[in-house]
Amino acid sequence: MKNFVAGCAVSAALAVSGSAAFAQDKLLLKTPVAFSTALPGLGTPIPRVAEQLALMSGGTLQMKVYEPGKLIDPFEILDAVSAGKINSGYATAGYWAGKLPAAALFSAVPFGPEAGEYMGWLYYGNGLALYQEMYDAGGYHVKVLPCAIIAPETSGWFSKEINTAEDLSGLKMRFFGLGGKVMQKLGVATSLLPGGEIYAALEKGVIDATEFSMPAIDQRLGFFKLVKFNYFPGWHQQATVFELLINKDVWAAASDQHKAIIENACKASMADSFAEGEALQFAAMQTNVNENGVQIKQWSPEMLEVFHKTWDEVAAEEAAADPFFAKALADLTTFREGYQLWKENAFLPRK
Numbered sequence: 001m002k003n004f005v006a007g008c009a010v011s012a013a014l015a016v017s018g019s020a021a022f023a024q025d026k027l028l029l030k031t032p033v034a035f036s037t038a039l040p041g042l043g044t045p046i047p048r049v050a051e052q053l054a055l056m057s058g059g060t061l062q063m064k065v066y067e068p069g070k071l072i073d074p075f076e077i078l079d080a081v082s083a084g085k086i087n088s089g090y091a092t093a094g095y096w097a098g099k100l101p102a103a104a105l106f107s108a109v110p111f112g113p114e115a116g117e118y119m120g121w122l123y124y125g126n127g128l129a130l131y132q133e134m135y136d137a138g139g140y141h142v143k144v145l146p147c148a149i150i151a152p153e154t155s156g157w158f159s160k161e162i163n164t165a166e167d168l169s170g171l172k173m174r175f176f177g178l179g180g181k182v183m184q185k186l187g188v189a190t191s192l193l194p195g196g197e198i199y200a201a202l203e204k205g206v207i208d209a210t211e212f213s214m215p216a217i218d219q220r221l222g223f224f225k226l227v228k229f230n231y232f233p234g235w236h237q238q239a240t241v242f243e244l245l246i247n248k249d250v251w252a253a254a255s256d257q258h259k260a261i262i263e264n265a266c267k268a269s270m271a272d273s274f275a276e277g278e279a280l281q282f283a284a285m286q287t288n289v290n291e292n293g294v295q296i297k298q299w300s301p302e303m304l305e306v307f308h309k310t311w312d313e314v315a316a317e318e319a320a321a322d323p324f325f326a327k328a329l330a331d332l333t334t335f336r337e338g339y340q341l342w343k344e345n346a347f348l349p350r351k
Helices: 002-024 045-057 074-083 101-106 115-124 127-137 177-185 195-204 215-221 248-253 256-290 301-321 323-346
Strands: 027-032 061-066 088-091 142-150 156-158 172-174 189-191 229-232 240-247 295-298
Touching: 027 045, 027 074, 045 061, 045 142, 045 240, 045 256, 061 256, 074 088, 074 142, 074 240, 101 127, 101 177, 101 323, 115 127, 115 142, 115 256, 115 323, 127 142, 127 323, 142 248, 142 256, 177 189, 177 301, 195 215, 215 256, 240 248, 240 256, 256 295, 301 323
Parallel strands: 027 061, 027 088, 172 189, 229 295
Antiparallel strands: 088 240, 142 240, 156 229
């Protein structure tokens, strides 16, 4: 009995010692975000990640989330994390396309992969390695983790019907990423405004039309009050990836346990954010039509062909201008060509 008690005491002491050592390894991620946490599927994932980090770590790993502009401007997040001014941030890589042309490929690709295919390439193809390589080669001192993904966005909100490519020419429109370059080729003057600035720009006539996100998100921002024609499908963003950026020194100093917790919390968030987005859209669309006077419009096959042909031109130009864009696009294209065999045979055709 004495030996048993002594053994238990030693085991308890070791357990306490181990817990104390783990508890001493504390990490607080101060995380400014690019999207309001009130926006479902777009801003809501990261507070849930913060909650899970604290729970899974027993409180030794914390994340403090800062709303857009409260700590830093959304478009400054990458530079600030890289420089160590902040130790983490949440945004989407497409915001950095002006500095890193290939960044848009890790955010949303016109006529690109849907969420399942995108995650397949990221996690089980070469996508995630290329994603990190892009930041490393660009001189950015960050660790990148995909941390949310949403399904297709709407293709845009317009004040008039768009029946031909000529109807687009001369419009001033908020547009994101590589899709924006497609629209520019079609005569649209595009700008990339943060979500919180779009409504005022529409109201003042600074822009004539906009795209931003999914119906439930756009509804929160009130676009339906000013523009009534909502176009689908979202050819420019069939899926959109969001990233958690962590300063590389902070990441290197983190314990293996904390790294694993962060990685797995973000992987869980990919599934959770996708599910949330899928669950909310039909109710928002019904409300838009039944209560807000919105007309849901579908692009004609002819217009989709115009968009697709123009995207092919943009992709070729971007690849010719930037070697890493060409490398990442070639890898994604190879993965998609293989995936097509599975896609064509495994899934029911859409009606």
